[in-house]
Amino acid sequence: MEFLLAITIGVLYAAAFYLLLRRGVVRIILGIALLSQAVNLLIFTAGGLREGGVPFIAEGQTALAATSADPLPQALILTAIVISFGVLAFTLAMVHRADQATGTDDVDDLKGTDQT
Amino acid sequence: MNSVILATVSRLLTGVLLVFSVFLLLRGHNLPGGGFSGGLVAASAFVLFAFANGFPAARSMLFFTPHVIIGCGLVVAIVAGLAGNLAGLPFLTGLWDKTPLPVIGKLGTPLLFDLGVYFAVLGVTTLIVFSLGEDGEEEE
Amino acid sequence: MNALTLAILTPLVTAVLCLFSLRSLTLQRFFGVAGMAVLLGVALRLMAEVGDGTIEVVRFGNWPAPFGIVLVADLLAGIMVLVSAIIGLAVAIYSIADVDARRVRFGYYAFLHFMMFGVCGAFLTGDIFNLFVWFEVMLISSFVLMSLGGEKPQMEGAVKYVTLNLISSSFFLAACGILYGQTGTLNMADLALTAREMRPELLTMTAMLFLVAFGLKAAIFPLFFWLPASYHTPPVAVSAIFAGLLTKVGVYALVRVFTLIFTEDVLFTHGLLLVLAGFTMVTGVLGAMVQFDFRRLLSFHIISQIGYMVLGLALFTPLAIAGTVFYLFHHIVVKANLFLISGITARYGGSFDLKKLGGFYAATPLLALLFFIPAMSLGGIPPLSGFFAKFAVVKAGLAGDTMFGGWATVLAVVALAVGLLTLFSMTKIWAEVFWKPAPEGHAPHPGNVPPAERFLLLAPVAALAALTLAIGFFPQYFFDFAARSAEQLLQPEIYINAVLGGTN
Numbered sequence: 001m002e003f004l005l006a007i008t009i010g011v012l013y014a015a016a017f018y019l020l021l022r023r024g025v026v027r028i029i030l031g032i033a034l035l036s037q038a039v040n041l042l043i044f045t046a047g048g049l050r051e052g053g054v055p056f057i058a059e060g061q062t063a064l065a066a067t068s069a070d071p072l073p074q075a076l077i078l079t080a081i082v083i084s085f086g087v088l089a090f091t092l093a094m095v096h097r098a099d100q101a102t103g104t105d106d107v108d109d110l111k112g113t114d115q116t
Numbered sequence: 117m118n119s120v121i122l123a124t125v126s127r128l129l130t131g132v133l134l135v136f137s138v139f140l141l142l143r144g145h146n147l148p149g150g151g152f153s154g155g156l157v158a159a160s161a162f163v164l165f166a167f168a169n170g171f172p173a174a175r176s177m178l179f180f181t182p183h184v185i186i187g188c189g190l191v192v193a194i195v196a197g198l199a200g201n202l203a204g205l206p207f208l209t210g211l212w213d214k215t216p217l218p219v220i221g222k223l224g225t226p227l228l229f230d231l232g233v234y235f236a237v238l239g240v241t242t243l244i245v246f247s248l249g250e251d252g253e254e255e256e
Numbered sequence: 257m258n259a260l261t262l263a264i265l266t267p268l269v270t271a272v273l274c275l276f277s278l279r280s281l282t283l284q285r286f287f288g289v290a291g292m293a294v295l296l297g298v299a300l301r302l303m304a305e306v307g308d309g310t311i312e313v314v315r316f317g318n319w320p321a322p323f324g325i326v327l328v329a330d331l332l333a334g335i336m337v338l339v340s341a342i343i344g345l346a347v348a349i350y351s352i353a354d355v356d357a358r359r360v361r362f363g364y365y366a367f368l369h370f371m372m373f374g375v376c377g378a379f380l381t382g383d384i385f386n387l388f389v390w391f392e393v394m395l396i397s398s399f400v401l402m403s404l405g406g407e408k409p410q411m412e413g414a415v416k417y418v419t420l421n422l423i424s425s426s427f428f429l430a431a432c433g434i435l436y437g438q439t440g441t442l443n444m445a446d447l448a449l450t451a452r453e454m455r456p457e458l459l460t461m462t463a464m465l466f467l468v469a470f471g472l473k474a475a476i477f478p479l480f481f482w483l484p485a486s487y488h489t490p491p492v493a494v495s496a497i498f499a500g501l502l503t504k505v506g507v508y509a510l511v512r513v514f515t516l517i518f519t520e521d522v523l524f525t526h527g528l529l530l531v532l533a534g535f536t537m538v539t540g541v542l543g544a545m546v547q548f549d550f551r552r553l554l555s556f557h558i559i560s561q562i563g564y565m566v567l568g569l570a571l572f573t574p575l576a577i578a579g580t581v582f583y584l585f586h587h588i589v590v591k592a593n594l595f596l597i598s599g600i601t602a603r604y605g606g607s608f609d610l611k612k613l614g615g616f617y618a619a620t621p622l623l624a625l626l627f628f629i630p631a632m633s634l635g636g637i638p639p640l641s642g643f644f645a646k647f648a649v650v651k652a653g654l655a656g657d658t659m660f661g662g663w664a665t666v667l668a669v670v671a672l673a674v675g676l677l678t679l680f681s682m683t684k685i686w687a688e689v690f691w692k693p694a695p696e697g698h699a700p701h702p703g704n705v706p707p708a709e710r711f712l713l714l715a716p717v718a719a720l721a722a723l724t725l726a727i728g729f730f731p732q733y734f735f736d737f738a739a740r741s742a743e744q745l746l747q748p749e750i751y752i753n754a755v756l757g758g759t760n
């Protein structure tokens with residue numbers, strides 16, 4: 001299972017970086033979205049895969065059952081998803097404005113601020 | 117967008133989605149759900165309404181501006197955090213009422229905090245979608 | 257409630273108050289300035305509490321230490337919060353005259369305080385994933401501040417700024433995940449303990465991920481390209497607070513993890529930092545030499561100055577780390593001030609282009625004096641603050657007690673040469689803007705700006721210049737703080753005991 005996930009993460013990273021290197025701004029945004037998914041899977045895999053129950057303490061117990069999954073990577077991923085949702089929504093709005101202001105979505109044409 | 121079917125259905129669906137969002141909010145502490153998903157569902161209710169009936173109608177249905185909703189949400193969350201300080205414990209310490217209630221489980225400041233998150237998420241999402249959508253309408 | 261919690265709550269509450277008063281310009285400006293003033297008071301109280309070397313810890317939610325999120329204030333964090341509050345107040349006052357009504361109505365002050373919320377949180381947190389969250393709070397607010405107004409160059413700069421910062425965030429997040437997978441903890445004090453048992457090559461690999469993530473935010477070589485492409489595009493008040501604070505949060509994070517967690521394979525990790533510091537200093541200052549836009553020129557100098565701070569961290573001796581801390585607060589004050597001055601000259605002379613400015617010495621000798629102080633301080637002229645900052649770092653490099661032997665000397669010489677070039681850049685601005693006669697049709701007109709606004713623009717600049725002088729004339733007092741915080745940083749046990757002490 002780790003192997004399969006590792007391959008998936010690799011493919012996601014490769015696709016994300018390919019998109020990040022394109023010239024269209026929208027493709028770059030898609031690349032960022034893919035990148036955050038790749039990172040989420042990475043956290044999930046690095047946190048240790050375990051076949052087991054949901055990490056809830058059962059009724060009448062005081063501790064987690066030994067077989068249950070580690071809840072912390074899930075909490076991290078959840079937080080990361082929330083943040084990337086907010087960031088992505090903002091980025092899309094910003095790119096829309098940038099497109100209106102500059103009239104282009106080609107990063108090669110966004111050179112105005114790099115020239116002396 | 118002018119679709120009679122969508123407009124009719126959206127009136128029904130908006131209500132259902134809002135009730136569902138409150139349900140998600142209340143069960144969130146121990147089961148899947150919570151302030152964030154609840155807030156997103158509520159925001160999607162308003163977005164659906166906006167698609168069917170136009171953004172001005174959705175804005176007036178929201179009653180407050182998204183900014184005010186974000187502010188209210190943050191105030192509720194801060195108050196929930198400060199409750200711990202009033203009890204002489206660190207910021208954000210959860211305080212619980214001992215008596216369980218049906219459906220909700222137990223009342224406590226984490227629920228209040230979740231309520232704050234709910235409104236903050238609702239405000240932020242509608243703010244972004246409305247400003248994007250109204251931008252699009254101006255262009256047409 | 258203790259000062260630690262208040263330092264985080266004050267900007268948040270202020271931001272909410274600004275959100276509620278979006279329609280009233282006066283109210284927003286009042287809250288914007290008053291909130292920063294309160295934050296300054298809180299920061300002073302925090303400094304009074306941690307100034308004697310105690311480390312203050314708050315366990316959020318009352319969860320015990322390695323499991324819950326802790327906020328930790330040691331001397332370094334206290335110093336950083338204090339300087340941030342000073343700059344915040346200066347910029348908030350300056351903004352009244354500089355940021356237009358449209359941007360204020362759109363929530364400029366609210367986002368400024370949200371950003372301060374993220375900055376203070378980043379300085380005070382003791383949990384590595386929580387640090388990521390604070391970074392994001394700070395970044396999202398800075399994205400909005402950067403693109404607020406939506407002018408063409410601003411949007412071009414914002415696209416680059418946002419994209420590269422998001423990539424750095426994803427590196428940061430991946431690094432957190434891998435670190436957690438290896439150690440099973442996210443608490444920085446606990447990480448410092450468990451990291452010692454990690455396989456060294458894995459630890460170093462994780463360290464590199466953090467280096468890329470924080471290096472991008474701190475704009476070290478070769479990850480700095482977004483900075484000069486974006487920092488000169490937003491309103492001056494925004495670029496001043498960005499220039500002063502944001503990259504320094506990255507440096508702070510580097511200092512934190514490379515003194516607390518990644519201290520096992522020092523020869524490799526800090527050796528790499530040493531090399532990067534050298535390149536950062538040189539590329540920054542060389543980039544600045546060819547610039548003729550006031551703010552772009554200053555942006556390149558941020559990069560070269562970041563090099564000095566990283567150099568101090570890389571040398572990893574008490575004196576060098578003290579130099580880094582001293583450099584941090586000296587540089588925040590001076591750099592923000594120079595950006596604020598560039599705004600005033602643009603208001604008087606109508607341009608940021610050095611070639612179109614001139615005759616300012618004749619027109620406003622006071623402004624010339626106010627520029628002269630931070631500029632010479634940045635160039636490292638005694639007895640101003642920059643001299644002592646550079647002196648500490650260079651002396652640490654020449655001392656010969658570092659682990660890099662001759663290389664430390666080489667880097668110290670590079671630092672001296674870069675200092676000379678910095679001085680050259682500053683004299684270039686001086687000659688172009690203040691000394692040479694005004695070019696045809698571009699004479700400065702201080703009268704263009706109403707007297708009340710002129711006062712609001714000049715007062716923060718004068719206050720920051722006075723602070724620079726104070727640091728320069730009483731360096732022993734400030735250096736004492738820096739030296740003691742370096743002592744704390746180099747003895748992680750103090751930090752670890754303070755955070756975990758109550759639980760095991």
